Amino acid sequence: MTDRYPEIDGVIEYIHENIYDPLPLSKLAGYAGYSPYHFSRIFKERVGLSPLYYVSSHRLQRAKDLLLRTNLNIRDIALEIGQQSLGTFTTRFTERVGMTPSDFRNSTLQADDHLRALQQLNHWPAWHSASEQYFKIEGTVEAEIPFEGIILIGLFAKPIPEGLPLYGTLLSSLGHFCFTNVKPGVYYLMATSVSWGTQAVDFLLPQTTLRTRSKKPIIVGPHSIVPHQQVMLHPPRLDDPPILISLPVLMDRFLTRVAQKNN
16 A cells, blocks of 8 residues: 555545445545546556546456356346446456456366466476567566465556456466567556465455556567566555456466477
């Protein structure tokens, strides 16, 4: 947490407590005691996302929770989070989580299989592009508290872990990471962890996993020098956005790459 704009903490708590209610910008700004323009500016400076994008992200997180913990049908879940159109809900969920609502609901067994397969890997390959045409981003991952498991780390287009990362990998331990052949662009570094033995539902709904994210972008350009990235995994904080991307999707992509490299 940060001491900058502490009044935003109260707004975030209000959002969490009233996530199923209409939350227009005017209502959130009024709760904080600001004009909508000023509120939007300081909220984004503090959280990294606009207020309404932050709200929509947490509503999708609630949808994930309802899919796994209730027997509500998908249309009712869409209505529960304020989506009148099932088609729109399905499209947004798929884009930001990485699979359809139906596939997500049925992914528990597959998620367990992926974690076991990763634990049984004897060799975790280092990925290097055959032609280093572009740039390299590297750094070190540490954690505030010890854990044993895997780290999922990626470069995303927005300061929230949603959709597939533009560049991503898995690490078997804390320490060095490297993305190679990164094209010029603007990226946000995100990471989370999954401890060995974690139940599938707990990393399908990663609300307690260690995580980190960069609110400021990493800019890769023809004449820019990307500094060494110091990444510190920490327990969830109040102003963290949800981890929307389904972690088993990233596990599956990594295992597929390992299989292809071994063939």
